[in-house]
Amino acid sequence: MNASLTADEFDAEVIAAFGRHLLVRAADARELRARPAGRRLSIVCGDRVRCEFDRKHDELLIVAVLPRRTLLARANLRGESEPVVANISQLVVVVAPLPQPDWFIVDRYLCAATAAGIAGAVAVNKSDLATNKVDDDELAALARAGYAQLACSAATGAGLDSLKALLAQGTNVLVGQSGVGKSSLVSALLPEVRIETGLLVREEEGRHTTTASRSYPLASGGTLIDSPGVRDFAPAIEQLDSQTLGFPEVDQRASGCRFQDCRHMQEPGCAVVGAVEAGEMSARRYESYRRLRRRYEDLIEARGPGQRHRR
Ligand code: GDP
Numbered sequence: 001m002n003a004s005l006t007a008d009e010f011d012a013e014v015i016a017a018f019g020r021h022l023l024v025r026a027a028d029a030r031e032l033r034a035r036p037a038g039r040r041l042s043i044v045c046g047d048r049v050r051c052e053f054d055r056k057h058d059e060l061l062i063v064a065v066l067p068r069r070t071l072l073a074r075a076n077l078r079g080e081s082e083p084v085v086a087n088i089s090q091l092v093v094v095v096a097p098l099p100q101p102d103w104f105i106v107d108r109y110l111c112a113a114t115a116a117g118i119a120g121a122v123a124v125n126k127s128d129l130a131t132n133k134v135d136d137d138e139l140a141a142l143a144r145a146g147y148a149q150l151a152c153s154a155a156t157g158a159g160l161d162s163l164k165a166l167l168a169q170g171t172n173v174l175v176g177q178s179g180v181g182k183s184s185l186v187s188a189l190l191p192e193v194r195i196e197t198g199l200l201v202r203e204e205e206g207r208h209t210t211t212a213s214r215s216y217p218l219a220s221g222g223t224l225i226d227s228p229g230v231r232d233f234a235p236a237i238e239q240l241d242s243q244t245l246g247f248p249e250v251d252q253r254a255s256g257c258r259f260q261d262c263r264h265m266q267e268p269g270c271a272v273v274g275a276v277e278a279g280e281m282s283a284r285r286y287e288s289y290r291r292l293r294r295r296y297e298d299l300i301e302a303r304g305p306g307q308r309h310r311r
């Protein structure tokens, strides 16, 4: 608690967000509806905010967003990046034997996490499907890059204890391709919850451009932030760190490159290419890196000079 605040001013955490309709939890555990005080304030679930009670209009206003420890952003339809969820500590990518993983998408999520300072992990769901398995070499490459992983089944409950243990600290999100079982896992983790967007949204608005994100405490410890829009957001490429693009394998080796500003594409004396040739970095992961590098550079070029950090 900040001693300089008056009774009508306090800090709180955003525990649900549907566009500009927000629900905050104050330090005394009260849950209150609030709205941003200005058009320019962009607030997402997980944000810590400064609130001010407006006695005249009898409503709670959010006047500032406190500094974010982490932020995940998506690319919107205009190609701009917009915040999805703030202050999470772990992103778990769910994969399954069916639908078969698109490893480039898996890499993109993990890169977004790593570049944002968020731990990345992989949950291999549908472990009950005996005849179909997720490629072990791919999983091994991700393990070598430092990403935790586990196998589970939302259908049989196998491995759910491991998943709960993985989520037991900090604030988490589950992401992944459609059909891998994210909703089923969320239901297994939060059996008592029925997601109620009606709490925040008045019927007449009926817009479907945003989805309600909500923060749930897990009985087994930790917090899960979930919404359909969080589960399969497309990470904003421009948020990636320009040298490593969020690849731990590149980060580990970049200091060994001949050129300090090496892009690890066709530069001579590149330690990353050397690691791929020596079989120390997965050639498939490196191909993902090249693909992401080209997209990143196309994006920067399209922005033109001085536009690089436009939000
Ligand atoms: P989402 O699109 O990632 O949210 O995936 P859903 O949770 O909607 O699941 C997609 C389909 O996979 C549904 O038919 C589920 O019943 C099925 N499914 C989810 N988890 C499992 C699992 O562990 N094993 C099997 N066999 N099927 C599952």
Ligand code: ZN
Pocket (backbone or CB within 6 Å): 254, 257, 258, 262, 263, 264, 265, 267, 269, 270, 271, 272, 273
């Ligand atoms: Zn290099």
